[in-house]
Amino acid sequence: MTPDAVAVFNNLETVLEDEIRVYRSLLDLVRKEKEILIAAKISDLNDNNKSKEAFIMKIKTLEKSRERLARELAVLVGAPSETPRLLEIASKIESEFSTKLRGIHATLDLLIRRIRDINISNEDLIKASLKFVDGALGAIRDTLKPKPTYAPSGDLKKKDAVSGHFVSKDV
Numbered sequence: 001m002t003p004d005a006v007a008v009f010n011n012l013e014t015v016l017e018d019e020i021r022v023y024r025s026l027l028d029l030v031r032k033e034k035e036i037l038i039a040a041k042i043s044d045l046n047d048n049n050k051s052k053e054a055f056i057m058k059i060k061t062l063e064k065s066r067e068r069l070a071r072e073l074a075v076l077v078g079a080p081s082e083t084p085r086l087l088e089i090a091s092k093i094e095s096e097f098s099t100k101l102r103g104i105h106a107t108l109d110l111l112i113r114r115i116r117d118i119n120i121s122n123e124d125l126i127k128a129s130l131k132f133v134d135g136a137l138g139a140i141r142d143t144l145k146p147k148p149t150y151a152p153s154g155d156l157k158k159k160d161a162v163s164g165h166f167v168s169k170d171v
Contacts, residue, residue: 020107022058026059
């Protein structure tokens, strides 16, 4: 590779290693989120979500740098430069650099898959919790409904019912 290509590669490698660090931290957060969801610690969940948002913002910034550097390197090594992919670039560069790039790609791919899988699991936990809460609210609503009573004629008596609202509308 040319000296310019090596310099761009080194910058790209630095950005990718930073991305790996951030993704590892994000993986730790989604694992922690699962524990928080199971323990139902709402304040901890809010703090965890704020941290996740911060990491996602870091990832977006790093991704922009990665895309710019990957395009630049793709042009220098003759790889497709419209939407350069790390493995396409790796196929166009020398073995030493190619091996590094393939290893980084594999690490990022694994981290992203793990984060996605845990997020899906967390989403399932949240859906189950919401279903449980909805069921509990339904049960409470049912207890607020008037119980049917019968008149001496055998017909159902009409009764003034409790409104069934959980929140007072009075100000």
